[in-house]
Amino acid sequence: MSPTILVVDDEADMLNLLRLILRRGGWQVVTAASGSEALQLADRHPPDLILLDIMMPGLNGHEVCARLRQDARFKQTPILALTAQAHLEEQVRAHLAGIDEYIVKPVAPAELLERVRAHLHPASIETPAPA
Structure with missing residues (x-):
């Protein structure tokens, strides 16, 4: 099964665009329109990576990230800010x-796809051979 990415943004157009881009990258995408919705979704279905807007009403991206990091399940989950x-x-x-x-x-x-790929599949990123 392909990795799941949780995308969090309060702008519907941005959520739809990011969903389209990431699905083309071959990943499953779950979206949340608020910080509180993101926390609920992550709790029910822990994602493999979180793409998080910072500037949102209610819980902002900093608060969402800090709360997720307090949960042992998300200590190692890559969280990328898109802002x-x-x-x-x-x-x-x-x-x-x-x-x-x-x-x-x-x-x-x-x-965006390359940065997500780098966090989900770090071993697949080419590194220069030693000289």
């Missing part, structure tokens, strides 16, 4: 909350 916030302070805050990678929107579909 329009490019400020260094925001990136530091995200990493302190437990975000594994910070991706700034807009991002090309090929780049």
Whole structure:
């Protein structure tokens, strides 16, 4: 069975676009339109990777990530932030909350797929041969 990705974003158009891109990458995709919905879905069906918007009403991405990281089931789950916030302070805050990678929107579909693939299948990423 292919890995499952939980995509969390409060914008319906973005959720649909990300679902389409990630399904083309061969993964199963589950979506949540809020931080609280994301926590419920993750609890019921733990995903293999979480793609998380930071700026959301209610629980923001930092809070969602911090809560997930408190649960032993999600200590090693890759959590990638996908956000329009490019400020260094925001990136530091995200990493302190437990975000594994910070991706700034807009991002090309090929780049998004490659970054997701790198976290789901790290052994498949080519590394240069030693000289």
